[in-house]
Amino acid sequence: MVDSRSTDDFADRLEALRVAYRKRLDAELKELGQLIKGHATEPKESLLRLHAQLHKLAGSAGTFGYEQLGRIARQYEQSLNSVQANAADHGALNVDTSDWLVCLYAALKDDDSRSASQSISIKQKKQRTDEPHIVLIERDSILADYTAQQLESFGFHVTCLHDADDLQQLSGEPPDLFLVDHRASESPEIKQNSVAYWQQRLRHLNCPVFFIGAEESFQARLNALRSHGSGYFVKPLNTIELTKQIVQLLTAKDADPERVMIVEDDSSDIGTCRVALEKAGMNVWVLDRPTELFTAVSSFDPEVIVMNLRPGDVTGAELCALLGQMERWAHTPILYLSEDTNTELRQQTMLSSNCTVIDKPIVDELLIGLCRMRVQKLRQFEASRNQDGLTGLLKHASIKDALQTHWEHVQRHPNTHFSVVMLDIDHFKRVNDTYGHAVGDIVIAAVGTLLRQRFRRVDKLGRYGGEEFTLVLVDCTASDALRMVEELREAFASIQFTANGIEFSCTISAGIVDNKAYPSDPPHALLERADKALYSAKHNGRNQVKLAED
16 A cells, blocks of 8 residues: 655656656557557457557556547557457457557657646645545556645545555545546456456445546446446546545535425325434424425425325425425425326326326335435536536625525524635736636636635635635634634645646635624625725735724
């Protein structure tokens, strides 16, 4: 087992990795030449080795800036995939490899002339003790070290394993996530049936798995799914997208219980359903009077509703139609429990796109699974409407709504503290003008990832616009907010961005206001005070945090 953080000198390590990789390319192309010659004379013996070497090259080249070389290697790998499929059906192993080596060397020469350092890398010098733990299984040691450094830049602790058989070396608490190259083994079993191999190796792991690989194909993604993977990412890895998906997945693990409302009609089935759902950890509210539906949904805000086709004197279809008239609950999924043979009633119910009919007797596992799936879909829908695509934070309107909602909550609980933070990236226009908007997006996304990693799930985090962000910190005094934002400022300042071989860093400035200091201020006034404090921080030299003052 290798802990990837053996040295703190990121820049030297990264350059050493690139130099080592370039030297290795010469040896790999030489070996490919031998395998291509062997394929012409002994195709059966050389085919698997040639395929494995091309897969390795396709997966690693793009990471270090050799994009054309990686693309051509992937094309040749896909050709061999077709050959292997054809051989299974017809026993033929015919493929013309005569010009492959020439084309690979030509791609390497062209990549060299363009400079092999066109990627964007990020480092973070300071480490935290509460970082989520990721186990990376990757046979390519250079690529593993590089990937680990990128993930550590975003606040993850990474342990590298170089073969799936090394899983037995793991001890102690299970990691938060496994990141696995789908060919990370020399075992003959993985070549015979990769799905069965990974199912066997991963079946006892009590944490999510992301697969990675050089193959961009339907079959690769299907195999990852069948191997119980939660996702599949193509090499060269998009670090920003990968870290965003990891954060979303780990956040979902700690999500609030599903809120299920049961509309009661004196049926014993309803009581049984309630017991099953509560036993599964869900938050259940029973409504015994359909006429109080709107009051109940306003108080409970259900994420899924369970009822009979005819709960009392109204039909389920009528209740669904009434909810559809209210924008807030128009998309709330409804599960109907049915033993009614009235065809017209069932058809009316099924015409609604967010309704599902379950025939009695009810199977607990099916009911629990449907409730979980419907809530997950609803939360994903809400997130797509409210979250910024680049950072995963709340959009401008959504963060203002979140502030308004929490402010109203505090008015009902006057002893409650909360703080509002406005922050933005210093001299961000220079980043866009100097390195381009694509690099600017990387910087913005890095802020978003740090915010989601460092702040609590109860806090409301939003991208207010451009490079500006707004935070609503719940149960948080101004002094606590100052400490948390200072830690964020220091962490972001320690990140080193590298674009096209040029290293640079960025800083942030922030302003903070505490609701207790201005108890009569409405939400928009608190925002204005935080914004004025931000302006003061910028006016006084930037890279600092200021508290609001009268």
